[in-house]
Amino acid sequence: MHLLLADDDQTLCELLTEFLQLEGFEVTVVHDGNSALHHINDTSANWDAIILDVMMPGMNGFDILKAINPNQPAPILMLTARGEDTDTVLGLELGADEYVSKPVSPRVLVARLRALIRRGSNDKEQTELNVGDLSLNEASRVVQIAGQTIDLTGAEFNLLAQLVQRAGLIVSREHLALNGLGRALSAYDRRIETHMAQIRRKIGQHADGSARIKTVRGQGYQYIVNS
Secondary structure, three states: OEEEEEOOOHHHHHHHHHHHHHOOOEEEEEOOHHHHHHHHOOOOOOOOEEEEEOOOOOOOHHHHHHHOOOOOOOOEEEEEOOOOHHHHHHHHHOOOOEEEEOOOOHHHHHHHHHHHHHHHOOOOOOOEEEEOOEEEEOOOOEEEEOOEEEOOOHHHHHHHHHHHHOOOOEEOHHHHHHHHHOOOOOOOOOHHHHHHHHHHHHHOOOOOOOOOEEEEOOOEEEEOOOO
């Protein structure tokens, strides 16, 4: 598995690289934002995951997220010393799939990486779900509405897939977190709400103007089947 590690803390990069290599990862390291963006958008690189620091010279992590090729398929884990909720929400809204604050245990980081890679894997059997004008292919990880491809992050795709698989049924926040994001919710955790807001913005409404995703207060979310 090939990782891109972008962080300007060279000592931390050396420690993480040594640990990740012992865990079977191949690691490419860069220390500035411009180099990170170049490597991320390199279509020949075939990254399995990207670890991206927020504060780097040249371009910060948020600017990199804005400039990334939307067809870049690798999941992105933000690794930063800034742990404020506003930074977390902004990172997720801009396309990050996971957000980890420093200091972090290397073992925890590896577990998060493996979960991201496992959820983003394309080696599963070809499965296509069709609900009305929405088509969701779990193997190619492509979502189309009325034939138009919708650009989703890895986490957004996983959450939408959970809803579409159970179209018409209410899916709890806890189920979405465990099966869509790979870990349980914590106290005051707003990741599900943040991702759902982005999914709704991207997929829009049904042709008649009705909502595709309904919030059921105190229970969860429901993908509405439009008759």
